[in-house]
Amino acid sequence: MKKREIIELISANRTIDNNDPVIANIEDRSYYLPFRRIEDEWFPNIPDLNQYFDILKTEIKESIEESDKAKEDIKSIRCDHQVRLEHYGFITSDYECVLCGHHVSSDNSISFKDSNNRNKHTVTFIDKYQTDDYYDDKYEVKEGKTKEQVYTYILGILEKYNDEDEVDLVEEFSKLNIDNMTINKEKRKQEKYILIIAGTNKEYLNDSTYISNNYDLKVEDYYNKFISMLNTKVAIIDNSFKYNQFSGKVDVKNYDTLESLNKSLEYYKDIKFDIVIDLSKLYQFEIINNQFQSNEYKLPLNELFPNSNIFSINEPLKVEENYDNIKKLLKK
Secondary structure, three states: OEEHHHHHHHHHHHHHHHHHHHHHEEEEEEOOOEEEEEEEHHOOOOOHHHHHHHHHHHHHHHHHHHHHHHHHHHOOOOOOOOEEEEOOOHHHHHHEEEEOOOOOEEOOOOOOOOOOOOOOOOOEEEOOOOEEOOOEEEEEOOOOOHHHHHHHHHHHHHHHOOOOEEHHHHHHHHHOOOOOOEOOOOOOOOOEEEOOOOOOOEOOOOOOOOOOOOOOOOOHHHHHHOOOOEEEEEEEEEEOOOOOOOOEEEEEEEEOOHHHHHHHHHHHHOOOOOOOEEEOOEEEEEEEEEEEEEEOOOOOOOHHHOOOOEEEOHHHHHHHHHHHHHHHHHHH
C-alpha cells in the first residue's frame, strides 16, 4: 500500500477507537451481537436535566457520524492485511489486521473466502488484551502489544517515505529488532476467484407444487475446466450440484427459488471475483387471464460484482471457445 493510504487507515481507526467509549453508552454489548438503543431510551426523562442530556445526545450523534465516516474511509482502501494482532482461541488463533480490522483465520482452518496464502508475507504481534473464549474473561499478555504501540512502529517506518510511495511493511519490520514479533517474508501467490451461476428457479404454488421452465446447460462442463487450474477457487450456485470433498478450493450453494438464489449472491458479494459466469435461465411468473406466464429474469450482476468480468452464456455448445476466452482474461 501507499504511505498515504496507511496513514489514512491509522487515522480512521483512531477516530473509531476514540469515539467508542461515547457510543458504548447507548449500546448493549452483553450479547454476542450488540445492539444500539433508540434515541428515546438514551437518557431518562428528567425535566431538570433534559437540557444537559440534549448536549450529551449531540456529542453522541457527532461521534456516531465521525465513526461511520471513518468506517467508510477504511472500506474505500484496499488493504493487504500485512500487519496483524494475534488473538488466542480455544482451538486456533485469529488474526486481526491493525489497519482495517479484517479478521483472518489460521492456516489450519479451511476457508473459501480467505486466500490460502492469507498468512504469508505478514508481521504478527500477540494482542496485549485477550479474551478467554470458554469463560469470556478478559486478561492481559505481558509480552503482547496494543494497536497504538504497533501504529507507533508503523509511523516511524513511514517517516522516510513520500506520500505516494509503495511501502512493504513486512520488509521494513524485518529490519527492526522488536521482541515477540513474528515475521513471514514468503511472498503471496496470486489467486483467481471464479463464480459460476447455473440452473433455473421454481415458483411454488404450495408446499408440494411448483412451476418451472426447462434448463439444458451443464455447470459441470465449466466446473471441470476451471477446477484443475492452479491457485484458482471456484464458487458454484446451482440447483443440485454436489461437491463431497471438504476443501477451501470449492464452495457450493444450492437454490430452488429466486429468493434463495439472491441470498447466495448476497453471501458472495464481498468476494472480489475475477470472473462471473452466468449460465442460469431464470424467470418471474405471473397469472394473466387465469394462465401462468413466465418472463425472463436477469440477475443484476454488474451491480453486485462491479469489478468482475461477467460472461452471460446461454448456448450449451461453445464450451471450449468460451473457456479459452475466459482463460485469456485470467492470465492477465
